Amino acid sequence: MDVRQYADLFLTESREHLTAFNQLLLEWERDPAATTSVGGIFRAVHTIKGMAATMGYAPVADLAHRVENLLDGVRRNERAANAAMLDLLFRAADALERAISESVAGGDPAPGVAALLAELDREAAGGGGTAGPPRSQRPSEPVILPGTGPGKGRGVVVVLKADAVLKGARAVLVLRRAEQLGAVSAVAPAPVAFESDSFDGSFSFRLDAGASDAAVVAALTSVGDVDRVEVVQEVAEKDKAAAGVEALRSRHIRVDLRRLDQLMNQIGELVVARGRLAAIAARFAEPDLHDVSARIASLAGALQTEIVAARMVPVWQVFDRFPRMVRDLAHQMGKQIAFRVEGKEIELDRAILDEIADPLMHMLRNAVDHGIEPTEERVARGKPAVGQVVLAAVRERSTVAIRLSDDGRGISRDKVLGRARQMGLVEADVAALSDEDLFRIISRAGFSTAEKVTDVSGRGVGIDVVTNAMRSLGGSMDVRSEDGKGTTFTLRLPATLAIVRALMVRVGDELYAMPLTHVAETFRAKPGDAQRIQGKEAVLLRGQLVPLVRLRTLLGAAAPSVPYRSEPVIVLELGDRRTGVVVDALVGQQEIVVKSFDSPRGALPVFSGATILGDGVPALILDAGGLV
Amino acid sequence: MGHRVLVCDDAIFMRTMISDILSGAGYDVVGEAETGVQAIERYKDLRPDLVTMDIVMPDMGGIEAVREIIKVDADAKILMCSAMGQQALVVEAIQAGAKDFVVKPFQPSRVLEAVQRVLG
Numbered sequence: 001m002d003v004r005q006y007a008d009l010f011l012t013e014s015r016e017h018l019t020a021f022n023q024l025l026l027e028w029e030r031d032p033a034a035t036t037s038v039g040g041i042f043r044a045v046h047t048i049k050g051m052a053a054t055m056g057y058a059p060v061a062d063l064a065h066r067v068e069n070l071l072d073g074v075r076r077n078e079r080a081a082n083a084a085m086l087d088l089l090f091r092a093a094d095a096l097e098r099a100i101s102e103s104v105a106g107g108d109p110a111p112g113v114a115a116l117l118a119e120l121d122r123e124a125a126g127g128g129g130t131a132g133p134p135r136s137q138r139p140s141e142p143v144i145l146p147g148t149g150p151g152k153g154r155g156v157v158v159v160l161k162a163d164a165v166l167k168g169a170r171a172v173l174v175l176r177r178a179e180q181l182g183a184v185s186a187v188a189p190a191p192v193a194f195e196s197d198s199f200d201g202s203f204s205f206r207l208d209a210g211a212s213d214a215a216v217v218a219a220l221t222s223v224g225d226v227d228r229v230e231v232v233q234e235v236a237e238k239d240k241a242a243a244g245v246e247a248l249r250s251r252h253i254r255v256d257l258r259r260l261d262q263l264m265n266q267i268g269e270l271v272v273a274r275g276r277l278a279a280i281a282a283r284f285a286e287p288d289l290h291d292v293s294a295r296i297a298s299l300a301g302a303l304q305t306e307i308v309a310a311r312m313v314p315v316w317q318v319f320d321r322f323p324r325m326v327r328d329l330a331h332q333m334g335k336q337i338a339f340r341v342e343g344k345e346i347e348l349d350r351a352i353l354d355e356i357a358d359p360l361m362h363m364l365r366n367a368v369d370h371g372i373e374p375t376e377e378r379v380a381r382g383k384p385a386v387g388q389v390v391l392a393a394v395r396e397r398s399t400v401a402i403r404l405s406d407d408g409r410g411i412s413r414d415k416v417l418g419r420a421r422q423m424g425l426v427e428a429d430v431a432a433l434s435d436e437d438l439f440r441i442i443s444r445a446g447f448s449t450a451e452k453v454t455d456v457s458g459r460g461v462g463i464d465v466v467t468n469a470m471r472s473l474g475g476s477m478d479v480r481s482e483d484g485k486g487t488t489f490t491l492r493l494p495a496t497l498a499i500v501r502a503l504m505v506r507v508g509d510e511l512y513a514m515p516l517t518h519v520a521e522t523f524r525a526k527p528g529d530a531q532r533i534q535g536k537e538a539v540l541l542r543g544q545l546v547p548l549v550r551l552r553t554l555l556g557a558a559a560p561s562v563p564y565r566s567e568p569v570i571v572l573e574l575g576d577r578r579t580g581v582v583v584d585a586l587v588g589q590q591e592i593v594v595k596s597f598d599s600p601r602g603a604l605p606v607f608s609g610a611t612i613l614g615d616g617v618p619a620l621i622l623d624a625g626g627l628v
Numbered sequence: 629m630g631h632r633v634l635v636c637d638d639a640i641f642m643r644t645m646i647s648d649i650l651s652g653a654g655y656d657v658v659g660e661a662e663t664g665v666q667a668i669e670r671y672k673d674l675r676p677d678l679v680t681m682d683i684v685m686p687d688m689g690g691i692e693a694v695r696e697i698i699k700v701d702a703d704a705k706i707l708m709c710s711a712m713g714q715q716a717l718v719v720e721a722i723q724a725g726a727k728d729f730v731v732k733p734f735q736p737s738r739v740l741e742a743v744q745r746v747l748g
Contacts, residue, residue, distance in 0.1 A: 006645060013641045043638070046684050050711050051641045054733040065713075165731040166710065169718035173728060195716050224728065224745050 003055050007104050008254065010055050014100050017044040021093050022324045025086065029327075032081040035074065041089075042071045048096065057103035059113065060096065066117055067092050070124040088123055090324075091116060153182065153208030156216065157230040160201035164225035167201040168194030174223045175205065181219055182209025201227075257350060260311055267303050268593035272613070274300040275590050304591075311351070312495075315393045315402075316344035318357045322364055326389060329368045336375050336386045337368060343393035348400055352473055352493055356402070359466040363404050363489055364391070371408030371487055381484065383407070399475070399492045399517055407486040411479070416441055436577075439479045443467040466491075474500065474515055474594065474608050476574050476625030492518075492574065500594060502611075502621070503570065504587040508557040511619045513592050513611055514581070518624035520573035522586060524566040539569070539580060546571060549627055550582045554606065572624045579628040594621060630656040631747055634674055636667040636690065637682040637709065642732075646680055646709070649736045650743065664688025668696045671704065678747055679706045681726065683717050691721045698725035705746045709734075 021044045028037040049064035067089070073079070095116050158174055160167050171194050178184050187205040194203075207216065217229045274297050281293040319341050330337040372378075372387035379385055388407045393400060413433050420426045420441045426433075433441070443463045466489075470477045475493035494500060494517045502513035503522070523541070530537045530548060537548040548569070569580040592611040608623035633655050637643045647657045659674045661667040665688045671679060679697065683690040690708065697704045708721045708729035718729050727746045730739050 003645075006641060009641050009644060013639055017639075040686075043684050043686060046711065047639050047642075050732040051639060053711070054642075054645065056733070165712065166715045166718055166729065168715050169710075169722060169729055172719050172722050176722060195719060222745060224741060 006055065010051050011100065011104050012254070014048050014051060014060075015097075017048050018093060018097050018100070019320045020044045021096075022090075023320060025089055025093065026323050026327060028081055029086050032086070035080075038071055038075050042068060042075060045071065045096075048100075052100070052103070055103070057100070060099045060103050063092065063096055063099055063113065063117065063120075066120040066124070067096070070120050073124050085123055088116075088119055092120060153185070153206045154213070154216075154231060155204060156207050156220070157204045158202065158220060159227045159230075161225050161227045162201070164201060164227075167225075168196070168199050170223070170225050171199070171201070171203055174220055174226065177219055177223050178205065178207050178209075178216075181211050181216060182207055184208075260307070261351065264307050264311065265593065267300070267307050268591075270300050271304055271591045272593055308349070311349050312347040313350050313353060314345050314347050315353060315400075316341075318353050318360070319344055319391060319393075322361070322391060325361065326364060326368060329365065330372075333368065334374065335368065335372055337372055337389055338386050339389045339391070341391050346393040346395055346400055348393075348493065348495060352475075352495075355469055355473055356491065356493065359469045359491075360391070360402070360404070363466060364389070367404060367406040367408065367487070371406040371410075373409050377409075395495075396492070400495050402491040402493065403488060404491075405486060405488040410483045410485055410487050411438060411442065411481040413438060413481075413483060435478070435480050438481060439463075439477075442479070443477075471605075471608050471623055471625060474517065474621070474623070476518070476623075476628070478574065478577075500592060501589060502592045503589055504619070505551070505568075505570070505583040505622075506585040506587050507551045507555060507583055510555075511587060511613070511617065512551070512583075512622050513619050514570060514572075514622045515592075515608075515624070516589070518572045518574055518628075520571045520578065522568060522570050525569045525580075525582070526566045541571070541580070544578070546578050546580045548580045548582055551622075552582070552584065572628050574624060574628045577628050581622075581627055592619075592621070630654045631677040632656050632658045632674065633743075634659045634661065634667070634670050634676040634679045636661040636664075636670075636679060636685070636693070638662050638685045639682075642682065642709070645734065646739070649734070649739050650680075652736075653740050653743075655743070662686075664690060664693035664696075667693045668700070671697050672700060675701070677705065678743060679704065680709055680743075681706050681721075682709050683711075683714055683721065691717060691724055694721050694724040694726050707742055707746050 021041055024037040024041045024044070028034070028041070045064050045067045049061050049068060052058075052060035052064060070085075070089075074081070074085075095113060099113070156178070158171070160170055160174075164170055172191065175184055175187065175191070185206045185208070187203065189199070189203060193199055209216065211219070213231045216231055220226060220229045274293075277293050278297060281289045322341065323339055326337060326339040367389050372389065373381070373383075375385050378387065384407075388405075390403070390405045392403045392405075394403070395401075416438060417426065417430070417433055420433075421428060425441055425444065426437070430437075443466075467477055470491055470493070473493055475491060477489065477491050479487065479489050481487040494515065501516045503516060503519055505512050505514055525539055525548075529539050531539070533545065537550070538545045539548060540546075567582050568584075568586045569582050570586075572579050572581060590613075592613070594609045594611060606623055606626040607620045608626075609621040610618055611621055612618050633650055635643050635646050635650070635657055637646065637660075643660050643662075647660070650657055655678075658676055659670045661670045663685050667679065667681065667685075667690075668688075670676075681690040681694060685693075688696075694706050694708075697706060702725075704725070706721075706726045708718055708726045709732065710718045710721075710729055711732045718726075721729070728742045730742045
């Protein structure tokens, strides 16, 4: 059998177990006296070992085996972990990850592994002087046999095959079989010795049974891995079952994500075409046409639901790598940080999750590097010595919000303001920055106040990179920061990508698509409803002032020749911020397929992408984040 | 008709491989379980002719699962899947009622031999 076909599966599953390994190590590190994590770590490593051995990846299996040995000793003696041992295990986890990648890629094992192996062995051996009894002496219930005294019946000597594995267990199976024939006694060596590694596979016993010698031999030999049974020299050959029937059954298959992307795009086009077909059908009084159009509509809808569901994955698939990263960073920088992940089970489209992995990592590094203060500074300010960093995912209507909070020093508004003045980003007379202003400034390309460059965060905060990623995903981002108290970044993302429901609006002769993700409501404003407050237009909506943005003005379109009697307003809501967008007309709702969009330099930051409508006409997609 | 088999292992990798080996030899893999608890439930539902049982699984290990299955069906045919160095556990499983065992890394011929032995 060619095992290479299982390499991908091996890789994926090994990584899952490695993640578990790392996570449990972190738990253990938090409470070194508790050994509850050890069982889970043992299982993870054990599974990796078994899979690697099957694949023939000896370096992986060997490494896993040594880790397992160490853990076994710990588990047996209930040793508390110390920092050195945990550190060793963390390094072993890293080495395992490398060994797995290398083995799958067919490369040579990395140098330095031998030293690690030796270290693992030393740690396993040096179990604090109270090494537990070896496995062979573990009290085991010899329940199989009534006794080992001189017994009745024929003498039987059994020799197992030299290459038999777990000879002791095989011997127990032979005895079991013998017991089915009659009474077994005088087993030598005693069954307890079977579990010893030195058991060579030959043993004897007395059997008081009515079966013929030949029958006894046949029965005992049928247990398998038996070389010979000495009563009668006759070995029955087992039948070989005919191999046949190619009936591969499997309930899961793994699919390349690009295939799913393709499928998603095609279904997207189908959904759009369905809209077009429905529109055409509506023009003809042809029942058959209506039937088939309705049928296609429901099929396309079902397909869309399926593909969207198939692409959803829980956020832990990306979040799970962060605890280890934060731990390592904190150690490296000598900071004390408690990191918590919430809402791990919230699901996002796989493509979105992949896209936000790097930005999130970036922001986490910022939080650890710039956000959380060094311990002395925290204590001096009267804050708890251990800094808190929380990464939380929550569902908010049709969006998923990902919030990263720290209780560190907060973004220094003075520094940002000073730097913004230097760069000419704010008027000289601006004295204080709102959260919105703060965010607009720090998300500008190249903006940085970092005084020194560390190898953790690189140069500056790079929030612009994150903002751009959010925009291209049709999401948005904001920040709340309080001096000395901490910072919270919130990313809002559509739960699914590619096909979104959008409100089609018209401005001048052009159609634009406004994804419903952030649309709270629409209403019509009559002339006179709008008020001017501090030079800005706003309307009063149920007692709340909502600022207005005129898309026509923003896009530089000419004013309408005849003033409208009332104007449609789309109320966008991002977190607790609301903005009313004034358009010429609301055209209707429809599904659109989002096309990636390279916004040309100097383009208005109010578009997040483009789409092709059912009749082939392109339309730009408005970005709620850029409008609010 | 091939014999009906329930495959219990917490690793998809192992389940896939065992299923492939068995299916290739004409056996009918009718179910899979990832934990001991699942194994017992599936056993009750499916009443397979043979169960392959991993020893180390989350939730409830393979040995405990063997005990529970034997309580439900004293004639259950269970083949333990173990790794090197698990001798004591395999013996425990046999005492609990497992009929045979195979050792990872699996060689298809060995697995099939053991399966045939257990099915008699």
